[in-house]
Structures are given as structure tokens and as C-alpha cells.
Amino acid sequence: MTTTTAHEAPASLDAVFAPVHSQTAFEETVDRLGTAIKLGLLPPGTRLPAERELCARLGIARSTLRSALVALGQSGHLRATRGRGGGTFVADPQPPAQPPSPEVLAEWRDVCDGRMTVEVGIAVLAAERAQPAGVDALEELVIALDDLLDDFAAYRPLDVRFHVGLAELTDSPRLVKQMTEIQGAMGALISHIAHPPEVLDSANDQHRRLVAAVRRHDEALAARVMAEHLRGTEHVLAGLLPRG
Amino acid sequence: MTTTTAHEAPASLDAVFAPVHSQTAFEETVDRLGTAIKLGLLPPGTRLPAERELCARLGIARSTLRSALVALGQSGHLRATRGRGGGTFVADPQPPAQPPSPEVLAEWRDVCDGRMTVEVGIAVLAAERAQPAGVDALEELVIALDDLLDDFAAYRPLDVRFHVGLAELTDSPRLVKQMTEIQGAMGALISHIAHPPEVLDSANDQHRRLVAAVRRHDEALAARVMAEHLRGTEHVLAGLLPRG
DNA sequence: CTTGAAGGTTGGATCAGCAGACCTTTTCCC
DNA sequence: GGGAAAAGGTCTGCTGATCCAACCTTCAAG
Numbered sequence: 001m002t003t004t005t006a007h008e009a010p011a012s013l014d015a016v017f018a019p020v021h022s023q024t025a026f027e028e029t030v031d032r033l034g035t036a037i038k039l040g041l042l043p044p045g046t047r048l049p050a051e052r053e054l055c056a057r058l059g060i061a062r063s064t065l066r067s068a069l070v071a072l073g074q075s076g077h078l079r080a081t082r083g084r085g086g087g088t089f090v091a092d093p094q095p096p097a098q099p100p101s102p103e104v105l106a107e108w109r110d111v112c113d114g115r116m117t118v119e120v121g122i123a124v125l126a127a128e129r130a131q132p133a134g135v136d137a138l139e140e141l142v143i144a145l146d147d148l149l150d151d152f153a154a155y156r157p158l159d160v161r162f163h164v165g166l167a168e169l170t171d172s173p174r175l176v177k178q179m180t181e182i183q184g185a186m187g188a189l190i191s192h193i194a195h196p197p198e199v200l201d202s203a204n205d206q207h208r209r210l211v212a213a214v215r216r217h218d219e220a221l222a223a224r225v226m227a228e229h230l231r232g233t234e235h236v237l238a239g240l241l242p243r244g
Numbered sequence: 245m246t247t248t249t250a251h252e253a254p255a256s257l258d259a260v261f262a263p264v265h266s267q268t269a270f271e272e273t274v275d276r277l278g279t280a281i282k283l284g285l286l287p288p289g290t291r292l293p294a295e296r297e298l299c300a301r302l303g304i305a306r307s308t309l310r311s312a313l314v315a316l317g318q319s320g321h322l323r324a325t326r327g328r329g330g331g332t333f334v335a336d337p338q339p340p341a342q343p344p345s346p347e348v349l350a351e352w353r354d355v356c357d358g359r360m361t362v363e364v365g366i367a368v369l370a371a372e373r374a375q376p377a378g379v380d381a382l383e384e385l386v387i388a389l390d391d392l393l394d395d396f397a398a399y400r401p402l403d404v405r406f407h408v409g410l411a412e413l414t415d416s417p418r419l420v421k422q423m424t425e426i427q428g429a430m431g432a433l434i435s436h437i438a439h440p441p442e443v444l445d446s447a448n449d450q451h452r453r454l455v456a457a458v459r460r461h462d463e464a465l466a467a468r469v470m471a472e473h474l475r476g477t478e479h480v481l482a483g484l485l486p487r488g
Numbered sequence: 489c490t491t492g493a494a495g496g497t498t499g500g501a502t503c504a505g506c507a508g509a510c511c512t513t514t515t516c517c518c
Numbered sequence: 519g520g521g522a523a524a525a526g527g528t529c530t531g532c533t534g535a536t537c538c539a540a541c542c543t544t545c546a547a548g
Contacts, residue, residue, distance in 0.1 A: 015421050016280040017293070019303035020273055024504065025266040036260040049261070050525065059263035061506045066527080083514025084524040113416040117369055121361025124467070172357040177259050220464060223368070266505095268535065294494065305537045310496080327545030328493045 025060045029068035035184035037077050037090055040157025041164075044092030048078075051088070097191040104188050108241055111189065112234050115182045119163065119230055120223050122179060126169040127214045127222040134169045135215045138162060142211060145204045152195040156187075162207060169214070190233065193240055203232065269304045273312035279428040281321050281334055284401025285408075288336030292322075295332070341435040348432050352485055355433065356478050359426045363407065363474055364467050366423060370413040371458045371466040378413045379459045382406060386455060389448045396439040400431075406451060413458070434477065437484055447476060 023031075036042045048054060055065040069088055072078040076095035080088045104111075141162045148155040160183050167179035206229040213221040267275075280286045292298060299309040313332055316322040320339030324332045348355075385406045392399040404427050411423035450473040457465040 013280070013285065015417065015424060016276055016285060017298065017301045019301070020269050020276070021303070022267055022269040022272055025264050026504075028264050028266055032260055032264070036257070041257060041260060051527095052525090054261065057261045057263070059265070063507090064505060067504095069526095080526060081514085082512075082526045084522095085515050086513080086525050088526080107418075110416050110418045113369060113414060114418045114422070117362060117365025117419060117422075119365075120368060121363075121365040124364060124471075125357060125361060170357060172354050173259065174351075174354045174358045175361060178358070178361075180259060220467075223464075223467065227368075270535075295496095296494085307538085308536060311535095313495095324495060325545090326495045326543070328491090329546055330494050330544080332495080 025064050026067050026071075029058060029060065029065060030071050033068065034072055034075075034077060035180070035187075037072070037094070038097070038187055039160045039180070039183055041160070041180070042090050043157065044090050044094055046090040048088045048090070097187075099192055100188045104185075105241060108189055108237060111182070111185045112230070112237065115186060116227065116230050116234075118175075118178050118182050120226050122167050122170055122175055123210065123214070123222040123226040124219045125172070125175070126166050127217055127219040129171060130169045130214045130217070132215070134165070135211060138165050138169075138207075138211050138214070141165065142204060142207045145200075145207065149197040149200045149204070152200065155195070155200055156191070159203075160187075166210075166214070186233075189237060189241075193236060199232075199236075203229065206232075269308050270311050270315075273302060273304065273309060274315050277312065278316055278319075278321060279424070279431075281316070281338070282341070282431055283404045283424070283427055285404070285424075286334050287401065288334050288338055290334040292332045292334070341431075343436055344432045348429075349485060352433055352481060355426070355429045356474070356481065359430060360471065360474050360478075362419075362422050362426050364470050366411050366414055366419055367454065367458070367466040367470040368463045369416070369419070370410050371461055371463040373415060374413045374458045374461070376459070378409070379455060382409050382413075382451075382455050382458070385409065386448060386451045389444075389451065393441040393444045393448070396444065399439070399444055400435070403447075404431075410454075410458070430477075433481060433485075437480060443476075443480075447473065450476075 033042075033048075042048075049057065051062055051065060051069070055062040058065060069078060069080070073080060077091055078088055079091045080086070100108075141158055145155060145158050145162070148158065163183060164176060164179050167176045170176075206225055210222060210225045210229065213225055277286075277292075286292075293301065295306055295309060295313070299306040302309060313322060313324070317324060321335055322332055323335045324330070344352075385402055389399060389402050389406070392402065407427060408420060408423050411420045414420075450469055454466060454469045454473065457469055
């Protein structure tokens with residue numbers, strides 16, 4: 001029989017036969033809520049929906065949700081108060097960020113590559129479709145960021161909101177989700193490196209030029225500015241992390 | 245207490261509280277192998293690794309793997325022969341493709357948007373990094389495609405390999421995976437629409453120009469050609485599918 | 489005609505997740 | 519002051535997915 005055997009086939013099949021890592025509902029819940037908190041999408045002090053409502057929205061059992069909430073409580077990201085008027089709140093202040101794990105560090109280049117494609121693609125699509133109202137919202141974020149150049153802990157959440165806001169201009173849920181995921185992956189990498197005001201100033205200047213390009217529907221310029229913006233981070237990382 | 249309640253917050257949090265859909269190992273295995281087969285990554289006649297080896301590679305129990313193999317056997321995508329020298333083979337011929345489900349049709353625009361960003365981003369990165377040897381391989385695919393313009397069933401697998409091959413030029417496993425996923429999602433949409441030779445001829449001409457741009461490391465041109473290439477498909481779909 | 493390599497079968501153990509009832513704490517409001 | 523309501527906290531039983539490990543059946547190579 002003249003058949004090809006799959007295991008002597010080229011590298012493109014490695015992905016097909018790569019290990020299956022089925023995330024449990026518990027894990028995905030911890031990941032989703034934890035990432036949202038760390039990104040500042042759920043700012044400190046925010047009250048989560050009641051457990052009975054939240055588990056319905058997430059489509060999981062209450063016991064499963066509670067496991068996740070307890071885990072996030074033990075790590076210091078959430079705190080709960082009982083009784084009427086109580087609830088589960090995002091802790092204020094948040095616990096200090098953990099240094100990136102070896103696994104994260106091992107694939108940081110891959111993460112940056114993913115970020116480059118997703119963000120550049122989104123910048124192009126946003127430039128094509130942006131409505132003036134949405135662009136105005138981004139502009140306000142840029143102005144607000146100008147006042148936070150010397151406090152990265154405060155700067156970062158607004159920065160995330162800027163990038164997610166850009167994704168929202170595309171009006172595509174899938175792209176908003178991808179942006180959120182990639183920002184979460186980046187967060188673990190950049191939270192522990194220095195961000196001097198001059199760097200943030202330059203970054204926010206790129207934000208400003210990006211907004212201008214998007215407003216004028218200049219797709220090529222938006223792509224160029226975004227690429228430049230991201231490469232800045234990459235160069236910093238390349239200098240600080242292993243295996244350059 | 246001056247707290248924000250999360251459920252009155254803006255739309256960006258819809259994604260955070262969206263339903264958790266934990267895929268089981270069985271489901272992910274069926275999806276992975278099924279997609280690889282439908283995309284032609286595992287051509288008809290291909291022999292899969294032996295069950296005992298494959299389940300080790302996938303990191304799942306043999307019983308779980310067998311459930312997936314049986315499912316794909318019942319749907320006609322795989323066939324197994326027993327005894328020494330036997331094995332599990334990709335069926336030849338493959339069963340006819342199923343028409344896209346309503347859920348798939350409902351989000352076809354979203355899928356196209358995801359494809360646009362991923363493929364354009366990859367085209368840029370590939371243009372930046374491509375090695376001559378890799379580009380040569382793509383060129384051969386373009387030439388091979390020229391002979392298949394009147395047989396979409398034969399054209400499509402090579403087309404997929406072209407796009408995945410482009411992703412491989414970026415040398416980023418994450419991007420190869422994203423490309424494979426998005427191609428799988430597109431497959432369900434385009435397998436049931438007409439692809440006259442003139443259209444495929446034009447598409448392959450765009451392939452050719454894309455390869456040329458990548459070879460010259462002309463990132464902007466690569467992005468433009470790729471966007472044009474994808475918009476062609478989108479226009480065809482917009483004419484045939486609901487909610488244009 | 490033996491042997492080895494492959495798919496096919498079975499049974500038991502484990503664990504995640506679901507469902508739902510019930511308990512405890514706290515505050516609002518009559 | 520005393521419910522009633524709204525929140526988190528606890529318990530128990532059940533189901534289904536998965537794992538593990540052994541064993542059976544087929545069949546071609548040697």
C-alpha cells in the first residue's frame with residue numbers, strides 16, 4: 001500500500017499531534033477573572049455580580065465558581081463580605097504582581113510575535129472602520145495617560161484600556177477577546193521591568209499619532225505607528241530577558 | 245461604600261463574564277484531528293501513528309483517544325484495519341463536506357475579521373523574516389496551484405498549505421497554530437460555494453505577488469496584497485450569505 | 489506456523505462538575 | 519425592635535469524563 005505515515009511528515013504536523021491540554025471550567029474561570037483584575041478591567045473596589053447570578057452568566061455550577069473565587073481570594077485578588085449588602089469585591093490594594101514564571105519567559109518572543117500580528121491587524125481594521133465617537137474616547141484616554149507618566153502602576157490599566165478600546169473600534173468580539181488575551185500575556189512580562197517617564201512619554205506620543213492615523217482612516221500609517229510602538233517594548237525586553 | 249458594581253460596567257466586560265465553554269479532551273481531539281483532515285494537512289491515505297503512540301503524544305488516555313477515533317471513523321473521515329501492518333488511515337475518498345451550521349453562518353463576518361488581522365499580520369512578519377529557502381517552497385506551491393484551477397477540491401488543500409507555509413516563515417508556533425485554526429474556520433464557510441477557474445486564477449496571481457513581496461522583504465506591499473486577496477473571498481461570501 | 493504489531497474490549501478507580509437544599513451573617517425597612 | 523431579604527458559606531449525592539491496566543482478536547512478516 002502506498003501510504004504516507006504521519007509521523008515522518010514535516011513540522012507542520014507537530015501542532016496537530018501536540019499535547020491536548022483541556023482547561024477545566026475552574027481553571028478557565030480563575031484565568032478569566034484573574035486576568036481581568038490584573039489588567040485593571042475590574043478596578044480595585046469593583047463589586048462582582050452575586051455568586052448566584054455570576055455562575056448563571058458563566059454557565060457553570062455555583063460550586064465551581066466558588067472554587068475559583070476562593071482561589072482568587074487566597075491569592076489576595078478578591079475579598080468577600082457576608083450579609084445583605086455584602087458581596088465579592090476586587091481587593092484594594094491589589095497584591096504585588098508575581099515575577100514571570102520560567103515557562104512564560106521561555107516563550108516571550110512567541111508572545112511578542114503574536115502581539116505584533118494581532119495589534120497591527122487590529123490597528124488596520126480599526127483605521128478602516130472607526131467611527132468619530134469611538135476615536136474621541138481613545139483621545140480622552142491619551143490625554144488621561146499624559147498625567148500618569150511617572151506612575152506605571154496607574155498608567156498600565158489605562159494603557160490596556162486604550163488597546164482594548166482600539167480593538168472595540170473594529171466591532172468584532174473575536175478581536176476584542178484576542179486583544180484582551182494578548183494583553184494579559186504581556187502583563188506578566190512587563191510588570192517587572194522599569195518604565196521611566198521618558199519611555200512612557202514616548203509611548204503615549206505613539207498612541208497620539210495612532211489615534212490621528214485612525215481618525216484619518218490612514219491604514220498604512222496606523223500599521224506603521226503600531227509596529228513602531230510594539231517594537232519599543234520588544235527591544236526593552238530583548239535587553240533584559242534570556243535568549244535574545 | 246463607593247464601589248463600582250461590575251454588572252453596570254461597559255461592554256468590554258461582557259467578554260469577561262461570557263459563558264465558560266470548557267472543551268473536554270475528547271472534543272478537542274476530535275476537533276484537532278478532524279480539522280487537520282478536512283484541511284488536507286493529513287491527506288487521504290495517510291496513516292496515523294499507532295494508538296498507543298498517539299495517545300502518549302497527545303497526553304491523553306488511550307480510551308479517550310479511541311473515542312475520538314471511533315467518532316471520526318463513524319463520520320467517514322478515518323478507517324481502521326486490524327492486525328500487523330494495519331493501523332488507522334485517513335479515509336480515501338473523504339466523505340462529502342457538511343454544509344455550514346447556522347451558528348457558523350451567524351458569525352461569518354467575525355471569522356473573516358479574525359482572518360484579516362491574523363493573515364495580514366503574518367504576511368508582514370513573514371516578509372520581515374523570510375529566508376530564501378522558505379520562499380522557494382512557497383513558490384513551488386504557487387506553481388503547483390496553477391495546474392489545479394479547475395478543481396477546487398484539489399486546489400483547496402494546497403491553498404491551505406500555502407497559507408500555513410507563510411505562517412511558518414515567521415518561525416512562531418503560536419502564529420502557525422492561529423493560521424491553522426482560522427483556516428479551519430474558513431473551510432466550513434467556503435467549501436460550499438462556487439469557485440470558478442477565473443477566480444482561482446486571480447487568487448493564485450495574488451499568491452504569486454505575495455511571494456514576490458515577501459522575497460523582497462517589502463512588508464507594506466505584502467500587507468496590501470494579502471488584504472486584497474482576503475477581501476476577494478469576503479465579497480463572494482457577502483453576496484451569498486445572510487446579513488450582508 | 490509462530491510471533492509481533494496493530495486495533496478492539498473490559499472493568500474498576502478517580503475526579504471535576506452539576507444540582508439543589510440548607511446554614512449563617514448582615515443590613516434594610518416597616 | 520423584628521422580620522425579610524440578600525448576600526456568602528456549607529453539605530451531600532450524583533453523573534460523566536478520564537485514566538489505568540490488563541486482556542482479546544486479527545493478520546502479515548519471517
